[in-house]
Structures are given as C-alpha cells and as structure tokens.
Amino acid sequence: MRTRSLQQIAELVEAGGQPCQAVGDPGTPIGPDVLIDSRETTDGALFVALPGERVDGHDYVAAAAELGAHAAMVTHRVDAPIAQLICPDAQQGLTALARSLHARARADGLQTVAITGSAGKTSTKDLLAQILAAAGPTVSPEGSHNNELGTPLTVCQVDPTTRYLVSEMGARAIGDIAYLTSIVHPTASVVLNIGTAHIGEFGSQDNIAKAKGEIVEALDADGWAILNADDPRVDAMVSRTRAHIAKFSLAADAGPIDAELVVRARNLTADDLDRYSFTLDCSRPGARQAGESAKVRLRVLGEHQVSDAVASATAALALGLDLETVATALSEAGARSRWRMELHELAxxxxxxxxAYNANPESMAAALRTVAAIGVRRRQRNPGARTMAVLGDMLELGEVSGKLHFEVGELAARLGYTEIVAVGAFAEDLAQGARSAGGSSRVAEARDAADSLNLQSSDVVLVKASRGLRLEKVAEQLIGGEDIR
Structure with missing residues (x-):
C-alpha cells in the first residue's frame, strides 16, 4: 500500500467494517509494508499482532518497533514504544483494512482476477501474473496464500501503480470463497475444475462445486466468468452469474461452445521433459472478425499445465490483452512458486x-503421468533408466482416504514406475494399490526414503505429498547439493 498516516489507516479499517482506535501521533507515517512476522519488519511497516497456537504476536510488538515498524495493529494495548491501532480482533482489522484498500484501488481502475478450482490454482495464478505483467504492474501472492489471512496480506501489496491483482482463492467450507470475495471484489473469476480435494470436509463433489461457484456469484454484470467447458460442474456455473461468459477447452472433438469468448488449445506436442507446445485459438462467436491463433511453447512441466495455461490466457484475453502478447508471455513464463513440479537435474x-507442496487425487495423477512420460523418453536414450516415486499422504479426504490412496498406487504401477516408496499414515494403502497392479512398492519412514534410493544416470524420481508431510526435505536430500540447474 502507499504510505498513509495512522489516522488514515484507522479510518480505512473502520470503513472496512471494524472498530479501530488509533493510539499515538495521528500523523505517524505508516507503510508501505504490512506484515505478520516481526522478523520481516521493514522501516515504516505496519505489524499485525496475531495470536497463534504456540506464540502470540503481541509478544513481538516491541521487537517489530525496534526493527523499524511505525505502528502495530493489536487486540489490546501493548507496552511498547510504537503507535497502535486497537481492534476487537486484529485479524479482522487486517481484513477490514484490505477490504477498504481494494475498494479504493478498484475505483481507481485496478482489475482483479480471482482463481479457484480443486487443482491447478497456484500454477494458473503464477502463469496469469506473468502474462498480465507484460501489460502493466501486477501483484499476485507468493505460493498458495489463498485463505482469509493470505488474501488481505496480498491486497496490502497493491500500490497506486498496480494495474492488475491476481488472487488465488481456496475453500474448506461453503461460504469461504464468498467471504474472500467480500475482501477482493473480482473483475474476472476463473474456475478451473471440480475434483476431490477436501472432499472429506465437503462430503461430495456437488458441494465442492457449490462452494467454488461462489467466485462467479461475486461478479458484477460487466465482469467475466472464465469457465472450463470440459468440466460439466464448472460449465453449469453459467446459471450462477450475470457476468459475461468466457470458456476454455482442451477437447479436440468438442463441438460449438456457447460463450462470448472461447479459447482452445490444439496440436499438443511435448519435448523430453514433458514441456508442451500447442496452438492457442481464440474466437468470439457472433463477432464479425474471424478467430485468431498463436503458437505457445511452455517452459513448465506436464500436460496438466496446458489447461492452466489456457485458463490464464482466457482470463488475460477477457481483460483486453491481445493474443500475441498473451502467447509470447506464456512462452516465457516459468514456475514461480516453490516445490511445484520443480525440476532438479543432478550431476x-x-x-x-x-x-511436494501439496497433493490431492487429481494433482497426484497429473504429476505421476508427467514424470512417467519423462521416464519413457529417458528410457529411449538409456534403456536402464528408472522411473521412481516417493509418495506421501493426501490429506483431508475423509472416509475415502484409503480407497483414493490405493488408486494412486495402482495408477503409479500401471504407468510403469520402477519403484514406489510410500510414506505416511496411508502408506500401506498406497503400496497395496501398487502391488495389486503388479508394481514394486514398499513402505518407508520419510527420514529414510532418500537414503533408500540410489539414483543413477537418467533415473527420474517424483516426490509428492500434501504439505503436512514436508516431503520437500526428502527432495532436498536426494538433490544433496548436486543440482546443476
């Protein structure tokens, strides 16, 4: 945000729906940074003191002041030499501040794209941010900051020069996305897919669709709903919005698609690292001018990234970017968030x-297929090359967890993985699934997984699980300082 006075910040919080008492010199300049970790304090920053499971941010207000913070947002007054913004709930105070900042930026011309889906949100967000950056200053969250805390912190990065904001939105319950869109009012909303992530909490895919569809219900009539025409539950969301409709598709044999903007990918081909090239077609049914086409060559790995790329292209085109700019930016875009199909080539x-950042049945299947394809191409050069995987739990799947882990192991075996190492609470289910399909699988502790593999020339290994298992540590052990990229 731009630097504002203590009094101005208090007024923004109140305008956003939270009472706020300013304590200190009302003219104290605050900004541009808003943060919740006192160790990251910058000069002039606003430190938001949040209570945590193990620590209370109020205990670190003095430390933030010593490091240069000019104000702290707190739930109660703290004995520290710093201006304070006292709210009944500091997190709600942060949310109210973000809501007001976004409303003002939107009135000044900021365009916001909100993205949701069961899989691919972060990759799509990263690709779209790089496309939009070709047209103007763009803010997007790092990693998967897609909840009630990450969303307002991202909004606080917007300044008067920002032209685009890309906001990833996750949900664990019906109403979550409606809440996030009350903070970030979208210009365009993207729905990627409806899968089984968090099905243990939602109970069914229909309930997941109900929750995800809140993102298009938030649009104004002049906004854009960007929908996956290949997913029936997403396609049906047309009825839940008054906005303009844009659809994207990878179905080569799909018939006419009813939308104001239609974007398709065709002629898909892959290189040895499963990086896809394709032709991007853009048409506006009913318009006088003919459709346009452009070539795209992705730098990110996996066929599933094609859908993410086409979704991001559709959103950018809906916002008014031209096809050539979109195709060029997509071809130059790389992976921005850590531990997502992150390639390390060893000496x-x-x-x-x-x-290893996260996993659900859909993303697990996509990753397994991508690495299996890389393995096939490596064996063409070196018949002895092996394709291996260290796979851990997919969390929040409820009563169907065992079944879904069994199916992942089964899929890995069918894809030809030479060896599958399973870790976590559902490791035995995963291993049994692999064995049932004739695969080689064993259960191991995460701390032993890396040492149990002896990587040789041309071998490729996938490391994937939900975030709670922290399998990035296994990947780091496997890399062992030998990464040459």
Whole structure:
C-alpha cells in the first residue's frame, strides 16, 4: 500500500467494517509494508499482532518497533514504544483494512482476477501474473496464500501503480470463497475444475462445486466468468452469474461452445521433459472478425499445465490483452512458486521432480503421468533408466482416504514406475494399490526414503505429498547439493 498516516489507516479499517482506535501521533507515517512476522519488519511497516497456537504476536510488538515498524495493529494495548491501532480482533482489522484498500484501488481502475478450482490454482495464478505483467504492474501472492489471512496480506501489496491483482482463492467450507470475495471484489473469476480435494470436509463433489461457484456469484454484470467447458460442474456455473461468459477447452472433438469468448488449445506436442507446445485459438462467436491463433511453447512441466495455461490466457484475453502478447508471455513464463513440479537435474544425469507442496487425487495423477512420460523418453536414450516415486499422504479426504490412496498406487504401477516408496499414515494403502497392479512398492519412514534410493544416470524420481508431510526435505536430500540447474 502507499504510505498513509495512522489516522488514515484507522479510518480505512473502520470503513472496512471494524472498530479501530488509533493510539499515538495521528500523523505517524505508516507503510508501505504490512506484515505478520516481526522478523520481516521493514522501516515504516505496519505489524499485525496475531495470536497463534504456540506464540502470540503481541509478544513481538516491541521487537517489530525496534526493527523499524511505525505502528502495530493489536487486540489490546501493548507496552511498547510504537503507535497502535486497537481492534476487537486484529485479524479482522487486517481484513477490514484490505477490504477498504481494494475498494479504493478498484475505483481507481485496478482489475482483479480471482482463481479457484480443486487443482491447478497456484500454477494458473503464477502463469496469469506473468502474462498480465507484460501489460502493466501486477501483484499476485507468493505460493498458495489463498485463505482469509493470505488474501488481505496480498491486497496490502497493491500500490497506486498496480494495474492488475491476481488472487488465488481456496475453500474448506461453503461460504469461504464468498467471504474472500467480500475482501477482493473480482473483475474476472476463473474456475478451473471440480475434483476431490477436501472432499472429506465437503462430503461430495456437488458441494465442492457449490462452494467454488461462489467466485462467479461475486461478479458484477460487466465482469467475466472464465469457465472450463470440459468440466460439466464448472460449465453449469453459467446459471450462477450475470457476468459475461468466457470458456476454455482442451477437447479436440468438442463441438460449438456457447460463450462470448472461447479459447482452445490444439496440436499438443511435448519435448523430453514433458514441456508442451500447442496452438492457442481464440474466437468470439457472433463477432464479425474471424478467430485468431498463436503458437505457445511452455517452459513448465506436464500436460496438466496446458489447461492452466489456457485458463490464464482466457482470463488475460477477457481483460483486453491481445493474443500475441498473451502467447509470447506464456512462452516465457516459468514456475514461480516453490516445490511445484520443480525440476532438479543432478550431476550424474538423474533428475528429481520436487512437487511436494501439496497433493490431492487429481494433482497426484497429473504429476505421476508427467514424470512417467519423462521416464519413457529417458528410457529411449538409456534403456536402464528408472522411473521412481516417493509418495506421501493426501490429506483431508475423509472416509475415502484409503480407497483414493490405493488408486494412486495402482495408477503409479500401471504407468510403469520402477519403484514406489510410500510414506505416511496411508502408506500401506498406497503400496497395496501398487502391488495389486503388479508394481514394486514398499513402505518407508520419510527420514529414510532418500537414503533408500540410489539414483543413477537418467533415473527420474517424483516426490509428492500434501504439505503436512514436508516431503520437500526428502527432495532436498536426494538433490544433496548436486543440482546443476
């Protein structure tokens, strides 16, 4: 945000719906940074003191002041030499501040794209941010800051020069996305897919669709709903919005698509690292001018990234970017968030794919297929090359967890993985699934997984699990300082 006075910040918080008492010199300049970790304090920053499970941010207000913070947002007055903004709930105070900042920026011309889906949100967000950056200053969250805390912190990065904001939105319950869109009012909303992530909390895919569809219900009539025409539950969300409709598709044999803007990918081809090239077609049914086409060559790994790329292209085109700019930016875009199909080539010729940030059945299947395809191409050059995987739990799947882990192991075996190392509470389910399909699988502790693999030239190994298992540590052990990229 731009630097504002203590009094101005208090007024913004109150305008956003939270009472706020300013204590200190009302003219104290605050900004541009807003943060919740006192160790990251910058000069002039606003430190938001949040209570945590193990620590209370109020205990670090004095430390933030010593490091240069000019004010702290607190739930109660703290004995520290710093201006204070006292709210009944500091997190709600942060939310109210972000809501007001976004409303003002939107009135000044900021365009916001909100993205949701069961899988691919972060990759799509990263690709779209790089496309939009070709047209103007863009803010997007790092990693998966897609909840009630990450969303307002991202909004606070917007300044008067920002032209675009890309906001990733996750949900664990019906109403979560409606809440996030009350903070960030979208210009365009993207729905990627409806899968089984968090199905243990939602109970069914229909309930997941109900929750995800809140993102298009938030649009004004002049906004854009960007929908996946290949997913029936997403396609049906047309009825839940008054906005303009844009659809994207990878279905080569799909018939006419009813939308104001239609974007498709065709002629998909992949290189040895499963990076896809394709033709991007853009048409506006009913318009006088013919459709346009452009070539795209992705730098990110996996066929599933094509859908993410086409979704991001559709959003950018809906916002008014031209097709050539979009295609060029997509071809130059790389992976921005850590531990998502992160390729590490080792000095001995082996490769480690670190996709350990998160996992659900859809993203697990996509990663397994991508690395299996890389393995096939490596064996064409070196018949002895092996394709291996260290796979851990997919969390929040409820009563169907065992079944879904069994199916992942089964899929890995069918894809030809030479060896599957399973870790976590559902490791035995995963291993049994692999064995049932004729695969080689064993259960191991995470701390032993890396040492149990002896990577040789041209081998490739996938490391993937939900965030709670922290399998990035296994990937780091496998890399062991030998990464040459």
């Amino acid at each position: 001995n010729g082996a490769a480690v794919i670190n996709d």
